[in-house]
Amino acid sequence: MNTEIQHINESERKINIEMPQEETQKYFEEVLKKEAKKLTIPGFRKGKAPLSLVKKMYGDALFYDNLDKIAQNKFWDEMDIQGIEVLGVPKLTDLDLKEDGGLKFEIQFEVYPEIKIDNLEEIEVEKVEYEASEKFVENMVEFVRFELRTEEPADKIDSMEYIVTLEKTDIDVNESKTPEKIPVYLKNSSVNPEFVNLLMNKNLNDEFETSIPLAIKKEETENDENQTSTSRYRIVEIKKITLPEANDELAVNYSKGKISTLEELKKALVDAELSYYEKQETDQLRNAIRDAMIKKFSFTPPPTLVERYASLMEKELKKKYKINELPMNILSEVKRISEDNVKWDFIRNELKKKFNLSLTEEEIDAYAQKISEKNNLEKEKVLNYLYSDKSGLLNELEEDKLFDFILSKIKVIPKKVTI
Structure with a gap:
């Protein structure tokens, strides 16, 4: 038997297998046993006729009708031997029965891509750091005055x-x-x-x-004009x-006694607003990191997974906008987003695997302890909730751990922005 595997790209392979007549017949015997159980021959109950009789009456027809099954069975046996994990459904792209009774065929299939994660320090992303202008602080104080x-x-x-x-x-x-x-x-x-x-x-x-x-x-556009x-x-x-005067009394009234001076109020207002901006920037920074890593460790994702992602997105968009068909430009964008999502899934999993970034029991336990103390809940109940299907908190915690690790390795370029 001759076997040759060709690499089409990081996620797709093509295998050519040439089986001699003896091996082809061996695989046909296995197929014949299964097909015989489906047949009804006069004088015998369904599937109970002797195999030799079935072969004599229908052997040639069954052989030619099941060449694809013989090829598929041989393919899966070969994958087991070589330890290859196949994604999706393999496609039989060529099938040829030779004159000597041997079988030659070609199958295209998908695999989990091998991704090499290294040189993270070469990745550069920009991080916006916000600072409040005097005008911004004045506007915040004016907002409080207006509220009161x-x-x-x-x-x-x-x-x-x-x-x-x-x-x-x-x-x-x-x-x-x-x-x-x-x-x-x-x-x-x-x-x-x-x-x-x-x-x-x-x-x-x-x-x-x-x-x-x-x-x-x-x-303003020309259309507006x-x-x-x-x-x-x-x-x-x-x-x-x-409006009340901007003084310490304003701070006391607005905070219900928690803040005693106008300067303290200004700081609290600015801190709260900057916290919001920083949260938005954290999301943008993570998107920038994701895009940079997809670009650096680019590969062809498995088409089956891309199609699966795209199909789900298309259904959601059609349902949301109550339409039967999506425009071509939207379909192209759906495909691009789906490819990036699949790429990021593989890159993220490879990072977790290579750098051991999965959550440990100790980290989960410490997180549960923190939540229980903050909300006055029993720690055991918190742990049960964290491990339940309803909670996405552990996924969020693991994502935080992943990005904290990435940020410790890559180059982050600060960009000051005054608001």
Whole structure:
């Protein structure tokens, strides 16, 4: 018997096997035993006819009809002998019965790719480090002052210290549509200054029409310039607001006594906001690391797994947008994302395997202890929950361990950003 395995890429192989007549017949005998059990021959119960009789009556037909099964059986035996783990369903790409009764065939199959993880220090990613500007701190204090404002009804708008509730009706739209109620704080930076000027000196229940947009548009396109619409507004409520002074008393009132000075309040506000930004940056940094590692350790992922990922994504998108078919550009993006997901799964598993990054019992126990102390729960109950199917906390903990390890090896370039 001759056997040759060709490497198509990191995840796909092709094997050529040439079986002599004796071996081909040996495999056919095994197939014949199974096929004989399905046959009914007059004078015998189903599957009980002697094998010699079945072979005499149907041998040639069964032999030719089951050449693919003979090839597949031989293929799987060969995989067991060589210790190759096959992914998906192998494809019989060529089959030839030789004149001497031997069988020659070719099968293409997928395997788990071999990935070499090394030289992590060559990977570079950028990490944004945020710092708060004086203007940012001022805005945070203004937000607190606004939260603790006092309000009183008014009949006229004569300054910026008002919250005005407007009823808006788009004139170009069906008049029967219910007007939209919009509260507007005149000092809000997102409100169009031209619109604010329009409101000055107007009274309760005044009505007016304008094409000036209420909010400032972040980005303006040619279409926006050409698609101005007129709206009708009615002032349905005016509230005069008074903001508290920015002092230590503000800090005490806002924190309900937990903070005693304005400077402490500023620090607490900035720390909380920067924590949010840093959380967002952590997610972005992990995505950057993932992309950099996929690029460095690139390989062809097994098509079967890519197709599986893509199929799930397609179903979710069709369900979400209630459509039967996805556009070609979306399908291309789905395929790209699916390939990256499969690549990352293999890279991540190889990292865990090579550097022993799976969670240890000690780490899980310490994590359970931390949760139990923080939430006043029995440690045993916490452990049971962590190991249950409902909890994804251990996956998150293992992911944290993985990225902490990667960050300790790669080069992280800080980038200062002032907000």
